Amino acid sequence: MRKMLITTALVALMAPSMVMAKDYSKYGIDKDVAGLCSYEAIDAKDYSGRTLSIITHAVPVMGEPTALHAKQFGELTGAKVKVVHVPFGDLFQRIMIPFQTGQSAYDVMFYGSLWIGDFNRYLAPVPEKYRNSKAMKLVTPNYIDVATLGKQMIQYPIDGDRHYLKYRRDVLENADLKKKFKDKTGRELQVPATWEEYDEIAAFFNGWDWDGDGEKNYGSAEVVKRDDLMFSAFISRVAGYAKHPDVKGGFFFDLETMTPLVNSPGWVRGLEMFIKAQRFMPPGGNNFGLGDEIFSFGGGQTLFSYSWDDAFIQAMEKKSRIRNKVMAAPLPGSHEVWNRKTGKWDHFDTPNRAPYITWGWTSAVAASSKNKDMAFDYLCFFSNQANTPHDLQIGRFGVNPYRSNHFDPAFWTEKLGWDAKVADSYVKTLSGMDDSKNRVFDLRVPGVGQFMSSLAAGVSEAMAGQKTAQEALDGVAREWSRIVERIGKERVRDAYANVVALEDNLR
Amino acid sequence: MLNLRHKYVFLLPGLLVLLAIILFPLLFTIRVSFSSWDVVMPGLDWFGGRNYTRMWADGRFWEAMQRLVMVAVSSVALQYVLGFSLALLVWRNIRMKRFFRVLFLVPMMTTPVIMTVIWRTIFHESLGPLNNFIEMLGLPAVPWLSTASTAVISLVIVEVWQWTPFMFLLLLAGLLSLPREPFQAAAIDGAGPVRTFFNVTMPLMAPISIGALIIRLIEASKIMETVYVLTAGGPGTATETASYYIYIRGLREFQIGYAAALSVTYLVLMIIALTIIAKILARIMILKD
Structure with missing residues (x-):
């Protein structure tokens, strides 16, 4: 009887985690990582009947991961996600003209982080719950700085660039x-x-x-x-x-x-x-x-x-x-x-x-967006801790290390088969810039x-x-x-x- | 009177659409050119003629205009000579005439941006095939895109390659529509091929030649994507043409008001220049006849 009670209790305790351990490997990730915008957390949301508009760079650099995670986000939440791909030379004006003419053309924008000086008055600040998320806390100071104007974070870090x-x-x-x-x-x-x-x-x-x-x-x-x-x-x-x-x-x-x-x-x-x-x-x-x-x-x-x-x-x-x-x-x-x-x-x-903490890819949500909740969830999902390690491994995606846990040489040796000395020089060089x-x-x-x-x-x-x-x-x-x-x-x-x-x- | 009124009534919808398509963007551009619309000042304020004043002092724009004239005139002249030669070639009864007619049209059917990317690869000085070929012949490699003079020549080569077929097509159509009698008369008079060409073919082809040259000059004066992909205006400003400069000011730097002023000025200059050129060509090619 006692044995049966213990077994029942164990099953009861394990039940939620068994439910949590849903398999998302079909999305190409190793495993889901618990967090604000994990696959499981996003899967639990219902954005059916709503449309998210995204403008991004042409495929593959940044355009490909944008489209990939948009498709996944749509499948998980039921949202309709429209992605517009634009060559780099046209990206600035394609974002700026709707801003200036008061149209709410896009909810989410992917663009060069140096344009923050021009775009800032049209961008929605990143809400506190995302700023305080586990994934965001791992973003290194350089890329928090890149995303921030004055004291306000208005760009959502999704990439880390430097020369x-x-x-x-x-x-x-x-x-x-x-x-x-x-x-x-x-x-x-x-x-x-x-x-x-x-x-x-x-x-x-x-x-x-x-x-x-x-x-x-x-x-x-x-x-x-x-x-x-x-x-x-x-x-x-x-x-x-x-x-x-x-x-x-x-x-x-x-x-x-x-x-x-x-x-x-x-x-x-x-x-x-x-x-x-x-x-x-x-x-x-x-x-x-x-x-x-x-x-x-x-x-x-x-x-x-x-x-x-x-x-x-x-x-x-x-x-x-x-x-x-x-x-x-x-x-x-x-x-x-x-x-x-x-x-x-x-x-x-x-x-x-x-x-030189040079400009790189960043993202933001338009202040005029009527879908800010969904837009920030998308960006949070895009950069969750299951997707980012996946994206870092695909060179053409243009996603580079920007969280402290990306600077572990073991990641590069185990996942990509880099020589230990090469991986060590890479992570030391990149992470060293944060100390300057x-x-x-x-x-x-x-x-x-x-x-x-x-x-x-x-x-x-x-x-x-x-x-x-x-x-x-x-x-x-x-x-x-x-x-x-x-x-x-x-x-x-x-x-x-x-x-x-x-x-x-x-x- | 009633008939005339009916005509106007039936023409009106078409005219209104035409006006909306042609006139509105033009009037809007003129209005924008008097505003300070840029990255920090959206909208149509009244900025007076300050964009135009600034333009007069903008040496880079005027240099780009001069460069444009040089590139457009040289590339169109070459296109005309080559296009006419090819048209004359397939006008005659040669073998595989139809095959050559289609072959000569292929470059025009390709997308300019894609073809320019391919040309850039061909011109690539260390990795491209052209220099490999030149070196195989024992000649020194050519810095196709990295010196001012060769970069301009490369630009003209791409333009000539892409647009000679257009010239060929128009001129061949012209040749095929020529009456046979003047040629028969010339043959009876004992005129050789050279004399027939200069005294019969050329004068008869003058109207279509003028049309083809003007159409190509208008198109060539808008050269932008080839410059953008091939050289980005460099080295230095060696291949920066007016339309590329306007693109940089307008869409890269988002100086919309200033770029509109440049565009309006460019349009006016083009209308004047092309009118003069058309008159000169008509005088040379038709009145002489």
């Missing part, structure tokens, strides 16, 4: 090549800590077949094509020279006066180095867009590259001939850093590095498209030899002053103060 250095481990660890390099330069071959070292190594390994595949190899693949995200690559190149750790109050502008700093000596030095680097790029490398950079480094053509994760992930694909032959490292820095307060170059024995006190963020102000477009045009003129670095950046500075004047100095300053607060660690 970092990628290099060929099989070259930098090769004894023969190390000797050759030392014989020629008198220096040890090691991971470059400064852009000068980067250039020197790239120059040495440029234009000859150092991997023995019968094809010539080159020094560096970079994103240089105008209007193809080149401005981000340029900011990475400049940060070490122009972001002084002890000088507060602005990297792009002097916050007090709103004078553009883009033509200051630190920026000019960065541009001069960028121009020089064209010598170590593959033929046509000075017209490389992001796609070219990914295929050049990812395909084994170059020794170095730096930008988003894509080239690294491409190199680590299962069929890649350079799988496990690449490593990640922080962006190079500089021993010389421009101090705009003293008007002099300061020397740093340890190179100054300024991690000298970060650079995007210019998240109204009219960021105008600022970055004119920057890209000026830099491109200098790269093409139409102007000197100083002339080109003087032209950009004049254009930036005109943009500030048109948009309104105070309006830009107010927004820029939020960026400076992040960069100066005032939060």
Whole structure:
């Protein structure tokens, strides 16, 4: 009798968990993870008869996971989910025009996080229950910062982006090549800590077949094509020279006066180095867009590259001939850093590095949406702890680590079969940026498209030899002053103060 | 009188639709060009002529206009010469005439953006097949897209490849509709093929040639997607044409009011330029005859 009672009690206790353990593996996940928007929690919701409209990027990058999780969300909740895919060049205006004309065209938007300065007044704040969810608590500070304007979180973190250095481990660890390099330069071959070292190594390994595949190899693949995200690559190149750790109050502008700093000596030095680097790029490398950079480094053509994760992930694909032959490292820095307060170059024995927390994919819910509950549930479901590990494993999805539990090397070795050393370099490089006190963020102000477009045009003129670095950046500075004047100095300053607060660690 | 009124009544719905389609967007663009509509100031405020004043001082726009003239005129001239040559080729009784007629039309039937992506791959200096081929011939690789002059040439090549078939189609239709008698008379008079071409074929083809050139110039002056995909206006600003510049200002930077002013100016300049060109062509090709 006693035995029967115990068995009954056990069954009664286990019953809820048996109900909970519903199998969702048909959705491609390993297992559901309990939480605010787990498969089970979303399955329990009923949005039948309601329609959710989503605008996102074209397939596959971000467009594919958006559609995949929209389909799953529809199946689980009964909602009708409409997904509109738009090429990147059209995404801004396709979101902005309905905002400005007062139409409630989309409930959920996926877009570049740097547009927060333009979109913020049309976005709904993320409700407290999502901000306090277990999944959100794991988002690292950098990506909470990216999602936040002032004190309000208005973007929903679904991705983590940053620029970092990628290099060929099989070259930098090769004894023969190390000797050759030392014989020629008198220096040890090691991971470059400064852009000068980067250039020197790239120059040495440029234009000859150092991997023995019968094809010539080159020094560096970079994103240089105008209007193809080149401005981000340029900011990475400049940060070490122009972001002084002890000088507060602005990297792009002097916050007090709103004078553009883009033509200051630190920026000019960065541009001069960028121009020089064209010598170590593959033929046509000075017209490389992001796609070219990914295929050049990812395909084994170059020794170095730096930008988003894509080239690294491409190199680590299962069929890649350079799988496990690449490593990640922080962006190079500089021993010389421009101090705009003293008007002099300061020397740093340890190179100054300024991690660029570059823009990436983010998401938000429109303030005008009549389906905010469903919209936030969708985003919460999109990024739940069962979906994210799945998405991180598919390179073309464009979802990169942004939660502290993504920085476990075991995840990359066990799930993707990466070599332990490669996985270790990857997670250490990425997570290390969260510890920096000298970060650079995007210019998240109204009219960021105008600022970055004119920057890209000026830099491109200098790269093409139409102007000197100083002339080109003087032209950009004049254009930036005109943009500030048109948009309104105070309006830009107010927004820029939020960026400076992040960069100066005032939060 | 009653008949005339009936005619107007029946024409009115069509005219109204036409006006709505053509006139409204044009009038709206003109109105927008006098507003400061941009990323922070939505809507149609009154900004006076400040967008136009700004445009006069915008060197990049005027340089883009000059570049556009160069690209449009050179590519259309080449399209005309090649299109006419191909049309003359298949006008004659050659073998597999029908096959060649279809073959020559293939580029025009492809999607410009997709074809430009393919051309970009072909021109890719380290991974593309064109330089491989050139190097196989023992010649040095060409920096197709990374120097100013070669990037412009590459742009013209893509335009010529894509749109020569259009010229071919119009000119072939023109050739097929020509009367036979002038050619018979020329043959009786003992005119050779060159003389027949310049004294008979060309004058007879003048009206259709002018039409084809004007249509292609209008289209070529709107060149945008080829630039966008192939070079994004670079290196520097070497391939930045007016319509690409307007796209950047309007849709990338969201300066809607300013982009509208640029568009209106561009439209007016195009109307003036093309009217003058049509008159000059008519004088050269028809009056001479």
